[in-house]
Amino acid sequence: MSTHFVGLSIGVLFVGAITLRRINERTNVARWAALLSVIAFGLVTTSALSHLFQVGQSTQSTHDPISLALSWAATLALVSVSLASPRADLTAERISRSFALVALF
Amino acid sequence: MQRTELLALLAALSVLPLASRGRVVVLPIVGTAFLSAGLFWLARAGVPLFRPRELAPPGAVALVLLGAWMRIGLFPFHGYVPVLFERSHPSKAAVAFVANPGMLILMRVLTESAWDLGISGKVLMVVAAISGLYAAFLCIGQSDLLRAVGFQAVASTSMIVAGLCSREEAGAFGAILHATGSGLFVTGLALVAWGVKARLGTSPGTATPGIASAAPHAAAAFLLFGLAAAGFPGTLGFVSEELLLHGVIEHHPVTGTLIVLTTALSAIAMLRLFFLVFYGAPNTRGRSAAFAPTVPIDLFPREKLAFGALLVVIFGLGVMPAPALSILHSVTDNSALHHQQSGETP
Structure with a gap:
């Protein structure tokens, strides 16, 4: 199951990166696309990493707490960057690159 | 693929946001390479990440710690931050x-x-x-x-x-x-x-x-x-x-x-x-x-x-x-x- 989640995460990575690169010319679209993509990707990767780290642990909780806390913090921080960054087009490009790193969480 | 190998692969991917046109930040990329190499070594040695350190090859442990230290940017590798x-x-x-993979791995181990x-x-x-x-x-x-x-x-x-x-x-x-x-x-x-x-x-x-x-x-x-x-x-x-x-x-x-x-x-x-x-x-x-x-x-x-x-x-x-x-x-x-x-x- 965790492998499937990671595979899905990496798939979203490339689709998101390509999409955001294509729409960079329209900065407002890029800003909102970056924002929504970060939120969606944060949700997917929270599940992915939670399941990845959950295997073999004695805890019976649904989510791995470290993955949950850090991925929420990272997602909120990236959402803020998407909203407040002075250059929306660059933000979209950089965040598209950052998908791989968010996938780690 | 083992969990440790997956982690190594994801850690390696984490350098993508750091590499951009014209300017490449070397230290965290080298640190990430060490981190991924250490994790792969652990996986190949058949020692999962969440087992006691004594079971792991010392070289792999050293690579993981050094890589995490460099990736996080602690002294003497703090200059890039x-x-x-x-x-x-x-x-x-x-x-x-x-979203620092070095910190995540340190927290885990x-x-x-x-x-x-x-x-x-x-x-x-x-x-x-x-x-x-x-x-x-x-x-x-x-x-x-x-x-x-x-x-x-x-x-x-x-x-x-x-x-x-x-x-x-x-x-x-x-x-x-x-x-x-x-x-x-x-x-x-x-x-x-x-x-x-x-x-x-x-x-x-x-x-x-x-x-x-x-x-x-x-x-x-x-x-x-x-x-x-x-x-x-x-x-x-x-x-x-x-x-x-x-x-x-x-x-x-x-x-x-x-x-x-x-x-x-x-x-x-x-x-x-x-x-x-x-x-x-x-x-x-x-x-x-x-x-x-x-x-x-x-x-x-x-x-x-x-x-x-x-x-x-x-x-x-x-x-x-x-x-x-x-x-x-x-x-x-x-x-x-x-x-x-x-x-x-x-």
């Missing part, structure tokens, strides 16, 4: 700081599997604490706001690593909470600084005339994020630093003292920068230089929304930390560190 904040795009620096590093662990703890003090000291002397935020980031991560290396349950608990909180307030500080830089055309620093009257919301946001970084009561920074210090200082008084000094210097640095950048350096007559922009330079609504969301979380969890504490309690309750200290069998 302020440069990243000063010269690169906000998203690049923010991502490198808040030092809490859940409780790698007993022996005397090396104690040395790493003291070096991390000194790294934080050094970064906070350098932060005071900075004339560039973005660079100062970078040093504040190094000070925060150093305290987190010192707490993790202490092998104390409360210290590790506080460190995980501080990692969450510092990701928020460092991002907030950096975004305010970048916003001011975008408006002034130059990075705000001690030579900038005071802009608080022209940008009062930006000034307030910077002050509130700065207070969180300084561990002011009522903020998430206070809760996490209190927990971290409580866990460390009882059995490691020297490290605890270094952490206290780091917090104090961080507070001095943040307040000094706030007054210098937003109220201006006093001129020869003892008055701050005036600044009269021809266009509005205060925060846009979308920026207020972004900073407001960060501040709600920072102050909300600072006043009512129970939700965050209850989530993270299960980490330490199920960690090998907890079982070791309580004498239970995991």
